[in-house]
Amino acid sequence: MLASPVFGKVFMVSQLTDAFARKFFYLRLSITDVCNFRCTYCLPNGYQPNGSASSRFLSLDEIRRVSRAFAELGTEKVRLTGGEPSLRRDFVEIIAAIRENPAIHTLAVTTNGYRLARDVARWREAGLTSLNVSVDSLDARQFHAITGQDKFRQVMDGIDAAFDCGFSRVKVNTVLMRDINDSSLHTFLAWIRQRPIQLRFIELMETGDGGALFRRHHVSGEVIRERLLQQGWQQQPRSRSDGPAQVFSHPDSLGEVGLIMPYEKDFCQSCNRLRVSAVGQLHLCLFGEKGIPLRDLLQEDGQVEALKMRIAGGLTRKRETHFLHQGDSGITQNLSFIGG
Numbered sequence: 001m002l003a004s005p006v007f008g009k010v011f012m013v014s015q016l017t018d019a020f021a022r023k024f025f026y027l028r029l030s031i032t033d034v035c036n037f038r039c040t041y042c043l044p045n046g047y048q049p050n051g052s053a054s055s056r057f058l059s060l061d062e063i064r065r066v067s068r069a070f071a072e073l074g075t076e077k078v079r080l081t082g083g084e085p086s087l088r089r090d091f092v093e094i095i096a097a098i099r100e101n102p103a104i105h106t107l108a109v110t111t112n113g114y115r116l117a118r119d120v121a122r123w124r125e126a127g128l129t130s131l132n133v134s135v136d137s138l139d140a141r142q143f144h145a146i147t148g149q150d151k152f153r154q155v156m157d158g159i160d161a162a163f164d165c166g167f168s169r170v171k172v173n174t175v176l177m178r179d180i181n182d183s184s185l186h187t188f189l190a191w192i193r194q195r196p197i198q199l200r201f202i203e204l205m206e207t208g209d210g211g212a213l214f215r216r217h218h219v220s221g222e223v224i225r226e227r228l229l230q231q232g233w234q235q236q237p238r239s240r241s242d243g244p245a246q247v248f249s250h251p252d253s254l255g256e257v258g259l260i261m262p263y264e265k266d267f268c269q270s271c272n273r274l275r276v277s278a279v280g281q282l283h284l285c286l287f288g289e290k291g292i293p294l295r296d297l298l299q300e301d302g303q304v305e306a307l308k309m310r311i312a313g314g315l316t317r318k319r320e321t322h323f324l325h326q327g328d329s330g331i332t333q334n335l336s337f338i339g340g
Contacts, residue, residue, distance in 0.1 A: 014074030015308075016274070018315040025076045025241040026273035029067070031094060032057050032083040033278050037112050038148030039136070041175055041204055041213060046148070047083070057278045060090050062298040064097040066276060069307045071101035077241040079108040079132075083278070086115045092126045099127030106130055106241065110173065114151060116158025121165040131162055132171040132200075137181050138191055146180070159197075171198045171258070178219040185227055192255025200245050200258035221261035228257060240272060268321040274311075282311060284318040292317075 016024035038046045058066070067078060078098055085091060086109070098107055108130035109123070116133065133155065137143045140152035162170050176182055192199050203221050206214040225246070233248040236256070244267065245258030261267065275283040280298060281291030292314040297307040 015312055016073050016075070016315060018318045020318075020320050022269075022271055022318075023074075023240070024272055024274050024315070025074060026079070026243070027067075027070045027075050027077070028079045028081055028273055028275045029063070029098075030081045030083065030276065030278040031063065031085050031091075032088055034087050035083040035112070036087065036114060036149070037084070039134075039175075040146055041177070041217075044148075044213075057088075058276075058280055058295075058298070060093055060097060062280065062295065063094055064100070065298045065301065065304065065307070066280070066294060067098045067104070068101055069304055069311060070274075071103040072304070073308055073311060074103070076104060077106040077108070078104055079110060079130075079243075081110050084112050084114065085109055086111055086119065092119075092122055095123060095126040095128050108132060110134070112147070113155035113158045114149070117154060117161045120158060120162045120167075124165050124167065130171070131167055132173050133159055133162075134173045134175075135159075136174050136177075138184065138187055142180070163196075169196045169198060171200055173200050173202055175204055176201045176219055176221060176224065177204055177217040180217060182219050182223065185224060189231075189253070189255075189257075192257075193253045196254045198245075198247065198256040198258055200260060202260040203262055205262055220263065221259040222264075224257075225259055225261075233257060238270070243273070244270070282314055284314065 014023040014025055018024070033047070035043055035047050038044060067075075070078070080094065080098075085094075088094065095107065095109075098104060106129050107127055109128060110132040111134070113133045113135070120131070135143070135155060136146045137152075140150075143152040143155075144150045159170055159172070174181065174188070188199055191197070201221055201224050204214055204218045206218075225248075228248050231250070233250045236247045236249055238247070243260070244262075245260050248257045248259070271285075275286065276294065277283060277291060280293065280295030282294050283291045292310065294307060294310065297303045297310060
């Protein structure tokens, strides 16, 4: 364990290494499958319960135990995902529980922004350090058409509230879709010119439920990258606990642009993240297998060493790459399943 003399942080050597020498510092932790939006590329028919009730989701104590195990294995960053994480009534308590681990330097959430204006100050006070908000269009009518919710102004107010309560930067996720928002780059760039927003274009990915939509609307992020480079944007270096985005900056813009392109060659080579689903399954890939059960080891504090051994041992089964190019999305029926 090493302490940084500059930042005063505790850094640990990751004990999570796979057969391809990739090290894992980043955990995406889903805390619910439930979402109140009906995004066309994820849950066009709305949330459909799969199981008995929401009580099947990881409890606060189970979340505390799994985050502790990952922290002791070298995890530096945790992202809370869903579904919509803020729909959990104990969301603030979940944030505080994960922040009990000094090795976790970054605690982020990906949210649809529905409750942002009302609650973001409480989230920050509890220990949230980073924020991603999903905004697929800057046109209110198109936003409504994509999400099934007439909440564009509410989400925009939430982003303003995040800056007001002390967040120095907000990330905005935009799923890139042909004939829907792929021609709006100039509008997005104008929006972030005077705002410290990292706008992240995410390529539409094929899921079990979304094959037809993928074939109709997929467009490569290379299109956006070429436009950025032509306009003088420059790619920035990536740190070890960053997500998969290629990040670009421009001297005339306070904002940045990130591109997430899972269909690009060697995308999986820099993989540094693992996933735990809302029902306690360890997933080695977003598009993979049924997962490795952890929940039986989350029932009491005394099982942490066994839990750590199962997590680390499971990495021997991680594949070198996903098989999206072959149309194989594994068991991922939609992106709310294990948090996208």
